[in-house]
Amino acid sequence: MKKGRLSRIEQDFIKQNCKRLTxxxxxxxxxxxxxxIRVFVEKKLGLNITSKEDFTNKAEFDVKRRPYxxxxxxxxxxxxxxxxxxxxxxxxxxxxxxxxxxxxxxIVNAVKLDIMANxxxxxxxxxxxxxxxxxxxxxxxxxxxxxxxxxxxxxxxEQQIATLRAAQDDSSKEYxxxxxxxxxxxxxxxSTRDQRLKKIESSKExxxxxxxxxxxxxxxxxxxxxxxxxxxLAMEQERARLSEYHKYVDGTLDRPILSSDTVTxxxxxxxx
Numbered sequence: 001m002k003k004g005r006l007s008r009i010e011q012d013f014i015k016q017n018c019k020r021l022t023x024x025x026x027x028x029x030x031x032x033x034x035x036x037i038r039v040f041v042e043k044k045l046g047l048n049i050t051s052k053e054d055f056t057n058k059a060e061f062d063v064k065r066r067p068y069x070x071x072x073x074x075x076x077x078x079x080x081x082x083x084x085x086x087x088x089x090x091x092x093x094x095x096x097x098x099x100x101x102x103x104x105x106x107i108v109n110a111v112k113l114d115i116m117a118n119x120x121x122x123x124x125x126x127x128x129x130x131x132x133x134x135x136x137x138x139x140x141x142x143x144x145x146x147x148x149x150x151x152x153x154x155x156x157x158e159q160q161i162a163t164l165r166a167a168q169d170d171s172s173k174e175y176x177x178x179x180x181x182x183x184x185x186x187x188x189x190x191s192t193r194d195q196r197l198k199k200i201e202s203s204k205e206x207x208x209x210x211x212x213x214x215x216x217x218x219x220x221x222x223x224x225x226x227x228x229x230x231x232x233l234a235m236e237q238e239r240a241r242l243s244e245y246h247k248y249v250d251g252t253l254d255r256p257i258l259s260s261d262t263v264t265x266x267x268x269x270x271x272x
Contacts, residue, residue: 002031006040014040017215025218063088068108080115087111106185113182120175127168134161 006014010030017026018041026041027034063069063085073081091107092099099107138157141150214221242256 001033015045018045076115083115084111087114103189106189110182110185113178117175117178117182120171120178124168124171127164127171131161131164
């Protein structure tokens with residue numbers, strides 16, 4: 001870990017990334033102590049960096065203070081409002097609170113559409129249950145002897161089933177429309193996975209753009225870090241295995257990797 005004063009390059013890096021990276025992430029990248037990063041940001045720059053959890057808590061708190069929260073409370077049930085807060089906080093945390101007013105409206109509309117789509121699916125489930133109940137009653141009525149069968153009741157059941165099936169079709173169309181509108185908003189916000197991957201692919205054009213994407217995409221860095229660490233652990237495990245004695249097909253006993261690191265004290269005594 002580096003010691004001493006921050007260099008000009010390190011200071012510039014912190015200034016450029018302090019609003020999108022946490023203290024820990026900055027310190028890890030610069031190989032510096034977290035406290036030194038914190039002091040520079042808060043004392044020299046007069047800023048404060050919050051963790052991902054802080055972003056989430058702040059986002060949840062902020063949405064309930066928005067003027068439109070009262071309108072939302074009149075539009076949705078308690079369970080739906082809980083779902084609204086859940087999606088809101090996750091999206092806002094993804095953007096690290098770097099959201100313009102027009103983007104905020106997009107997030108609100110996207111979450112509202114998601115809730116409405118869920119409401120439509122619940123309605124479809126209830127319709128399907130009603131259709132099942134009516135069809136069971138219809139089957140029972142049709143099993144009655146012709147002389148005792150109530151044809152008017154059968155006709156009424158068939159009409160109800162047809163009406164519910166039509167409502168089910170309308171509900172499916174409404175759900176598809178809601179999902180398409182929601183996806184359109186997410187595409188406009190460039191928050192879909194496909195767009196994020198395209199951004200990563202386009203960043204391969206040159207090294208500087210790739211580094212820019214890498215520094216701004218915490219999820220990508222975490223994914224690459226895990227991949228590299230898994231490879232390192234696998235390499236160490238294989239090195240340890242190949243440093244032990246191995247019996248070859250011809251009966252020869254030897255170490256595939258023989259170096260000063262793999263030779264033990266017992267080996268040295270045996271050679272004497």
